[in-house]
Amino acid sequence: MNETLILHEYAQSGNCYKVRLTAALLGVPIERREYDILKGETRTPEFLASVNSNGRIPVLQIGDRFIPESNAACYYLATGSSLIPADRFDHADMLRWMFFEQYNHEPNIATLRFWKGWVGFDNLSDVQRMQIPAKEAAGRAALELMDEHLTERDWFAGDQLSLADIALFAYTHVAEDADFALADYPGIAAWIERIRAVPNYISIDA
Amino acid sequence: MNETLILHEYAQSGNCYKVRLTAALLGVPIERREYDILKGETRTPEFLASVNSNGRIPVLQIGDRFIPESNAACYYLATGSSLIPADRFDHADMLRWMFFEQYNHEPNIATLRFWKGWVGFDNLSDVQRMQIPAKEAAGRAALELMDEHLTERDWFAGDQLSLADIALFAYTHVAEDADFALADYPGIAAWIERIRAVPNYISIDA
Numbered sequence: 467m468n469e470t471l472i473l474h475e476y477a478q479s480g481n482c483y484k485v486r487l488t489a490a491l492l493g494v495p496i497e498r499r500e501y502d503i504l505k506g507e508t509r510t511p512e513f514l515a516s517v518n519s520n521g522r523i524p525v526l527q528i529g530d531r532f533i534p535e536s537n538a539a540c541y542y543l544a545t546g547s548s549l550i551p552a553d554r555f556d557h558a559d560m561l562r563w564m565f566f567e568q569y570n571h572e573p574n575i576a577t578l579r580f581w582k583g584w585v586g587f588d589n590l591s592d593v594q595r596m597q598i599p600a601k602e603a604a605g606r607a608a609l610e611l612m613d614e615h616l617t618e619r620d621w622f623a624g625d626q627l628s629l630a631d632i633a634l635f636a637y638t639h640v641a642e643d644a645d646f647a648l649a650d651y652p653g654i655a656a657w658i659e660r661i662r663a664v665p666n667y668i669s670i671d672a
Numbered sequence: 673m674n675e676t677l678i679l680h681e682y683a684q685s686g687n688c689y690k691v692r693l694t695a696a697l698l699g700v701p702i703e704r705r706e707y708d709i710l711k712g713e714t715r716t717p718e719f720l721a722s723v724n725s726n727g728r729i730p731v732l733q734i735g736d737r738f739i740p741e742s743n744a745a746c747y748y749l750a751t752g753s754s755l756i757p758a759d760r761f762d763h764a765d766m767l768r769w770m771f772f773e774q775y776n777h778e779p780n781i782a783t784l785r786f787w788k789g790w791v792g793f794d795n796l797s798d799v800q801r802m803q804i805p806a807k808e809a810a811g812r813a814a815l816e817l818m819d820e821h822l823t824e825r826d827w828f829a830g831d832q833l834s835l836a837d838i839a840l841f842a843y844t845h846v847a848e849d850a851d852f853a854l855a856d857y858p859g860i861a862a863w864i865e866r867i868r869a870v871p872n873y874i875s876i877d878a
Contacts, residue, residue, distance in 0.1 A: 519817055520776065533764050535771040542764035558739050558748035561767075565741040569774050570726065593806065596799045611725055 469529035471496040471543075474517050476503045480576055480636035481536035482524040483670045487632055488540040490668040492547055496526075504584065536636075537564045540629050549632070551624040560623035563630035566608075567637075574605035576637045578644035602645075609641065609651050616653030620660060627664060635661050640670065675735035677702040677749075680723050682709045686782055686842035687742035688730040689876045693838055694746040696874040698753055702732075710790065742842075743770045746835050755838070757830040766829035769836035772814075773843075780811035782843045784850035808851075815847065815857050822859030826866060833870060841867050846876065 471489070473496050475482035489496045501507040501523055509521045518525045518534045525532050526539035533539045544550050551557050578601050581590055612634060615622065622630035639658050642648055648655055661667065677695070679702050681688035695702045707713040707729055715727045724731045724740045731738050732745035739745045750756050757763050784807050787796055818840060821828065828836035845864050848854055854861055867873065 519820060520772070528761065531761060533761075533768055535768040535775075537771050538764050538768035541767050542760065545760050545763070554748065554751050555734065555737060555739075557751070558744050561747050562739055562741040562744035565743050565771070565774055566726070568771055569741075569779075573775075573779070593799075593802045596802060600799065614725060 470527075472499055472527040473497070473539075474499050474501065474508075474525040474527060475523050476501055476508075478670070479503075479523065480579075480640060480670070481572070484536045484632055484636045485524050485526060485539045485543070486672075487636070487668060488543045488549065488629065490672075491549065491627075491632075491664065491666050492543060493666060494543060537568060537629070537633050540632060544629055548626065549629050551626075551628055553624060556624035556628075560628045560630040563622045564633045566611075567630075567633045570604065570611075571608040571634065572637060574601040574608060575641050575644055575646065577601060578605060579637065579640065582645065583643050605641070605644065605646055609638070609646060609654060612638070613651040613653040616657045620657070627661070631657070631661060636670075676733075678705055678733040679703065679745075680705050680707065680714075680731040680733060681729050682707055682714075684876070685709075685729065686785075686846060686876070687778070690742045690838055690842045691730050691732060691745045691749070692878075693842070693874060694749045694755065694835065696878075697755065697833075697838075697870065697872050698749060699872065700749060743774060743835070743839050746838060750835055755833065755835050757832075757834055759830060762830035762834075766834045766836040769828045770839045772817075773836075773839045776810065776817075777814040777840065778843060780807040780814060781847050781850055781852065783807060784811060785843065785846065788851065789849050811847070811850070811852055815844070815852060815860060818844070819857040819859040822863045826863070833867070837863070837867060842876075 471494065473482065473485055475498060477500060486496070501513070503523065507513065508523050514521055517532060520534055522534060524536050524539055525534045526542060528542065533542050541550070551560055578598065581594060621627055622634060635658070638654060677700065679688065679691055681704060683706060692702070707719070709729065713719065714729050720727055723738060726740055728740060730742050730745055731740045732748060734748065739748050747756070757766055784804065787800060827833055828840060841864070844860060
């Protein structure tokens with residue numbers, strides 16, 4: 467890889483951790499640039515004009531080009547590696563779990579983690595507060611579906627670690643921050659330990 | 673392609689249309705199997721056990737295996753075709769727009785279309801009704817971001833039609849069903865016409 471890689475991030479975000487974990491597992495060095503999302507640092511005119519017009523992190527910078535969306539950034543890094551299955555079905559199945567993660571998992575588990583741990587219950591709007599029960603139920607449903615899969619399989623796609631596992635791991639392993647009880651999901655608990663044992667694994671606070 | 677392809681779908685869903693449009697552009701025949709989501713036909717024990725434990729359509733069946741998630745099903749179909757850019761950056765950039773579609777676009781524009789056109793305002797819960805203004809604002813933000821991109825580029829990723837365009841087209845071209853005014857977005861309007869002119873294009877009601 468010839469071009470400098472810079473991760474524009476907020477380190478405690480699971481979405482940003484996905485990209486760091488992928489890079490670590492691949493042994494690819496990345497520079498890190500931190501933005502305080504609570505201070506609106508990803509909504510400044512400079513950020514919107516030069517990094518991501520969607521005002522969000524993570525963004526992976528490759529030379530002078532940018533890839534927003536955590537799972538797309540991971541895909542860029544892992545292109546050609548064993549983290550992306552070569553088999554046609556397994557490749558699409560990996561993407562299936564990554565889209566599931568962004569649609570069914572992240573908006574529930576990551577959002578509740580952010581609301582509870584960063585924003586604070588008292589600072590939520592009425593509409594946000596009213597959504598909590600539905601997000602708790604949808605988050606549990608996502609974890610149950612994962613757990614069911616993991617009673618029969620060690621990994622989400624193919625027969626080895628892939629980006630699907632990395633994407634789902636990021637917010638699952640910290641789901642207790644959002645008051646989800648991981649002890650209720652033994653398949654998930656064992657899978658978390660499998661991922662922690664992978665060579666070059668780094669933790670979210672590394 | 674040797675195995676029979678079956679699309680488990682609800683035809684009016686933009687997510688299902690994505691898969692049909694991809695197959696049509698590639699000239700790949702698929703069988704169609706219809707479920708009435710308003711009657712809960714994707715939540716039956718049979719469907720959950722044999723098609724998709726997540727209770728959702730579309731699901732692409734390939735022989736006796738299944739790919740849920742619309743964008744992953746499109747990816748399976750288009751593997752090896754020009755609808756997926758060969759260039760590493762463009763490939764990841766295509767996925768970036770497909771994740772954007774599922775995170776920033778579909779939960780706003782598709783959900784409002786479904787609530788307004790299928791469920792009906794009077795049948796919405798209070799929590800759903802309270803979310804309408806935020807979803808309208810987020811839907812407009814997604815359309816503005818797309819329109820800004822399309823003032824400089826003809827397609828979303830690379831320099832030709834890709835799955836990113838198909839994914840975003842599905843609910844954008846029917847956004848007026850959800851009361852979004854497409855006339856406000858001239859870049860989008862021109863891009864919609866470009867897609868309609870592509871050889872083998874089929875409409876959502878074909």
